[in-house]
Amino acid sequence: MKLTKRYFLQMLTRLATVALLSSTASISSAQEVSAELDAWLKENALGAHAMGEENWDEIVAAAKEEGEVSVYTASGRIAKVVDHFQALYPGITLTVYDLGSVKTIEKTVREQDAGIFTADVVTTGNSGQVIHELLANNRIFNYVPAHFKDKIPEENRDPLLIRVNEAMVFFYNTETYPEGAPISNVWELTQEEFRGRVGIKDPMGSGSSLMGLAVLVQFPDEMAAAYKRLTGEDIVLGDGVPDAGYEFVRRLLANDVVIFKSGSKLADAAGAKGQDDAMIAMTSMTYISRNDDKGNVNAIISDLDPASRMVYPNFMSIGANAPNPNAAKVLIAYLLGSPDITLETKLEKPYIEGASFDLLQGLAPYHDAGSVSPRNDVPLPLGGEIWDEMVGWNVSADFMWEQGPRLRDFWLIHSSQ
Amino acid sequence: MAMADSGKPAFWSLQNISYQAYRLKNRPELIIGLLALGFLSFVVLVPLLQIIKDAFTFQSYDLAYNPDGVVGEFTLFHLDRVFNQPISAALFYKPLVNSLKMGFFVTVIALTVGFSLAWLMVRTNVHFKGVFGAMLVFPYMMPSWVMAIAWLSLFKNDRVGGSEGLLTYWTGTQAPDWVAYGLFPIVITLALHYYAYAYLLISGALATVDSELEEAGATSGMGKWKRIRVITMPLLMPAIGSAIVLTFIRILGTFGTPALLGLPVRFFTFSTQIYASINARNQGDAFVLALVLIVLAISFIWINSRIIGVRKSYVTMTGKGFRKHESDLGKLRWPATVFVILFLCMTVALPLILLLWESLTLIPGDYSLSNLTTYFWVGQGNVNLAYGEPGVIHNKGIMGALINSIKLGFAAALFNGVLGLLVGYAVVRGRGKRLSQWLEAIAFAPYIFPSIALGAIYIGMFSTSIGPVPALYGTFTILILITVIKNLPFTSRTGIAAILQIHQSLEEAARVQGIGWFRRMFRIIIPLSMSGVVAGMLLTFITAMRELSLIILLISPGNMVLTGLIFGYQEQDMAQHSSAVTLMLVLIIIIISVIVRVMSRSAGVGRLNTT
Structure with missing residues (x-):
């Protein structure tokens, strides 16, 4: 008996040690750049040491020297370019970690806390956490290839380079509404006529849906003004509702908005043929391509007061202490597409094959209606030309960081009533 | 005890060490018990402590509510939020x-x-x-x-x-x-x-x-x-x-x-x-x-x-006469049979037929005969259909995931069988000792973790290396590990039950003849407990093959399994692919279970559906 007791004590102490060790591991790092990291940044001309000019051929040569590059991504579509990338840059092996948006951030943070640096490129949406948790804490660094700098408007590369922009828009069924868009003001969705006839992708389960919704909440004054334009009256806020942005969310939920788990299901629900009472869908514009794939009859409402597209970004960046920084740079340039593209370039579907692929490079899987390159010299994808006709707002990373959790709470409270 | 009479030797004395070593040698259940307890503490208790720690410390997410909060510091903020706001x-x-x-x-x-x-x-x-x-x-x-x-x-x-x-x-x-x-x-x-x-x-x-x-x-x-x-x-x-x-x-x-x-x-x-x-x-x-x-x-x-x-x-094998009595349902015999048939139609046939049908429709939701196609099973991949995803039998992704699923099922079943048997042995032979109680409790502990939470904790725990254990995140090993752990409550139960039925005297008889532990294990314990253990392993295999909640947070393309693939197809609303793969998964599970049952029955292992 004595022996077992002793063993127990020893084991318990060991266990406590393990627990303690693991608990210290997740305390986040300071915001100052350590000398070690600074040296790495200097060597690779990143962060504060970024230079206006660079010798691209040297970078490519160094990348081939490194021989491999890994990307942590929230989007699985990158996997489709692996062969093409490796053929274009023989000698560099591309490994894709398709992790989804939550795990991309989680894995980056946890690994770096433990002193493991394996992420070369990190690409995900979720602007609040990417900017304020990763970038602000020196877990990732911005890199814009010098030869692309003047092709990318500043808002698309500062503070962080955007890989593609996407937007939440409103779909309507053209068989239910053959005369055109059934609404011209977003507040109409909160009226009796659309009770239970609006669908939204669950903002609690989807970062992109939350960002799309947040864009409307971000502009309470404009929302209040739009309400007045529709009804002629000032908006009356519900109990404890801070402003007209949140009030829109409250009324949308009170009007029995139907919550969908998946955006594609929602697009099909709104757009399936043969419906005489189809719902309006608040969803990613990307799903308009299901008109071709699934025979949907959706159309996008392009002229909506106060906004018809709510834009949210997908970022890309280089991980701190990335083991293959040069290959990371090459991959980022590749994901932006070939510099040879101009607004006049004719790109043909399927983009993921032949000459179009060679031009679009890493952009090819994303060159789809509803996704827009950060560059100003890439033509809009076929079927997505409506993007430029729409008035819209962009999500703010600061707003997401400070208000995102509150918006979720607000949604949770009002969706459980 | 003998030691007390000869005066207490120091703990580290040669005499004591050799005595303890002798005692240990004769108590294999103690060694096994300690090893199992150590391993299980690591994979069960550490996650639990991690949950508790995270629940009571500031997370970076909370900074939105408390801009001055320091990540990692103790706080009751979450408790307050969950219970009192x-x-x-x-x-x-x-x-x-x-x-x-x-x-x-x-x-x-x-x-x-x-x-x-x-x-x-x-x-x-x-x-x-x-x-x-x-x-x-x-x-x-x-x-x-x-x-x-x-x-x-x-x-x-x-x-x-x-x-x-x-x-x-x-x-x-x-x-x-x-x-x-x-x-x-x-x-x-x-x-x-x-x-x-x-x-x-x-x-x-x-x-x-x-x-x-x-x-x-x-x-x-x-x-x-x-x-x-x-x-x-x-x-x-x-x-x-x-x-x-x-x-x-x-x-x-x-x-x-x-x-x-x-x-x-x-x-x-x-x-x-x-x-x-x-x-x-x-x-x-x-x-x-x-x-x-x-x-x-x-x-x-x-x-x-x-x-x-x-x-x-509870002792059920008394060695005395045992009779099973079947009461005659009389007039109700056929109605009762029809009831079971109807029940099976509803729970087995209907879902399977719907899955099959759905996998054969060209446009989902249109159930007319003209809408039937075998494209999603044998198609080569057409850019205009389902994002160009080829049909099941030409689909490398599906075949890879299929192999992974089967690998996962077999690996988990094997490890679970061995671990369950060892735990059962250590618990039963050490009955009444505290080690035995601890081991039994901790082997049951994974049961109380909600699957999804266990998965979340394992991400955190194994995204980095811990001592000699490498970072398992994104590997196939972590899927096996979490599946084994989550199923341990069942397999350790069957292990305990199986060993309980083997009276110690059998093993003692062998020991008297100087037969070593390993031979006793392979000659006596394993053959006699085989029926229960195989049943437990089959159960693990089935659970591992069809599990989603547990591993959804841990799978990535590198270790994709069928359930994860189905989940993905559902998310993208690719109804036919999702139905086809689900059907394939279910059929494989059923076929393998039937094979195992038939094989073990012919090997004289006995009834398997009573676990």
Whole structure:
């Protein structure tokens, strides 16, 4: 008996040690750049040491020297370019970690806390956490290839380079509404006529849906003004509702908005043929391509007061202490597409094959209606030309960081009533 | 003890060490017990401590509420949020009530159904017992959300728009919302899946109740009902108790079905809230909720053991005459048979047929014959269909995931079998010692982790290397590890039960002849316990193949398995691919189980459906 007791004590102490060790591991790092990291940044001309000019051929040569590059991504579509990338840059092996948006951030943070640096490129949406948790804490660094700098408007590369922009828009069924868009003001969705006839992708389960919704909440004054334009009256806020942005969310939920788990299901629900009472869908514009794939009859409402597209970004960046920084740079340039593209370039579907692929490079899987390159010299994808006709707002990373959790709470409270 | 007489030698004295070494050598259960306890503490207790730590410290997500907070510092913020704020009702109390309602109703129905079927199968002369016996466990072999998908194909109404459900397609009428979504369909579909626990446990117990005991009751003048009440039921109580506990706790942690059927009418449960919180990287909320779930599970087990007083072991193999009595149903024989057939049609045939049908439709929701196609099974990949994803048999992704799933199933079954047997050995042979009690408790502990929470913790725990253990995140090993751990409560139970039936005297006899531990193990213990262990392994195999909640957070393209692939197809609304792969998964599980049963039966391992 004595022996077992002793063993127990020893084991318990060991266990406590393990627990303690693991608990210290997740305390986040300071915001100052350590000398070690600074040296790495200097060597690779990143962060504060970024230079206006660079010798691209040297970078490519160094990348081939490194021989491999890994990307942590929230989007699985990158996997489709692996062969093409490796053929274009023989000698560099591309490994894709398709992790989804939550795990991309989680894995980056946890690994770096433990002193493991394996992420070369990190690409995900979720602007609040990417900017304020990763970038602000020196877990990732911005890199814009010098030869692309003047092709990318500043808002698309500062503070962080955007890989593609996407937007939440409103779909309507053209068989239910053959005369055109059934609404011209977003507040109409909160009226009796659309009770239970609006669908939204669950903002609690989807970062992109939350960002799309947040864009409307971000502009309470404009929302209040739009309400007045529709009804002629000032908006009356519900109990404890801070402003007209949140009030829109409250009324949308009170009007029995139907919550969908998946955006594609929602697009099909709104757009399936043969419906005489189809719902309006608040969803990613990307799903308009299901008109071709699934025979949907959706159309996008392009002229909506106060906004018809709510834009949210997908970022890309280089991980701190990335083991293959040069290959990371090459991959980022590749994901932006070939510099040879101009607004006049004719790109043909399927983009993921032949000459179009060679031009679009890493952009090819994303060159789809509803996704827009950060560059100003890439033509809009076929079927997505409506993007430029729409008035819209962009999500703010600061707003997401400070208000995102509150918006979720607000949604949770009002969706459980 | 001998040591006391010769004066106490120092602990490190050669005498003592050699004495202790001698003692250890003769107590293999101690060595095994300690090793198992060490390993299990690492994979079970560390996650638990991690949950507790995260629940009581600031997370970076909380900075939005407390800009001055320091990540990692102690705080009661999460507790306050979950229990004591305006948000608490939506975050905690309502989902709690929903989860409890769901657990209660599912348990009642599953138990009733499972009990009735067990009684019919074991104690009556209902027809076609062999076929029924095999088929009644089929629903358990399907992922639990298969029923939910079948339900949706049947009763989907205008609320979620899109293609019509079959009911509307055939009759033109719309199912009311309460039939299509929310508590009612969730309870029905889950009960039709989880009745398997009650059925398996109760039919196992019924089979070992000696009819002579009941006949003794009859000769002493007891009526039929009194015999059931006084003799049969008490003997069944442990099995019924276990069935209640297993079903109820499992329901509390289940995610797929409530997510599918609950969301359209905003029916939120504990598991959906945990999933949502983890998805937002809000670990604080998620882990407080997970802890509540764990506490609930523990109290439920405790209450159950207080009321029923589950006996850990009961002697059923007396070596004396054992008779099984089948009562004649008489006129009811055929009606009872038809009832079972109808039940099987509903729970087995219908979902499988719907899956097959759906996998053969060109446009989902159109059930006319002209819309049938085999494209999604044998197509080569057409850019205009399903994003150019090739049909099942030409699809490298599906084939890779299939191989991974089978690998996972076999690996988990093997490790679980070995671990369960070793734990069983250490627990039973060390009976009465504290080590034994600890080991038994900790082997059961994974049961109280909601699957989804365990997955979330394992991400954190194994995304980096810990001592000699490398970073397992994204590897295939982590899937095996978490599956083995999550199934350990079952396999250690079967291990304990199996060893309990082997009297120590058998092993002692071998020991007297100087036969070493390993030979004793391979010559005596393993052959005699094979029946129970193989049953446990088969159960692990089935669970591993169809598990989603547990591994959804841990899979990536590198270690993709079929359930993960199905989930992905569903997310992208590729109904035909998702149906085809689900059907394939279910058929493979069924075929492999049948093969194992037949093989083990011919090897004389005995009945396998009583675990």
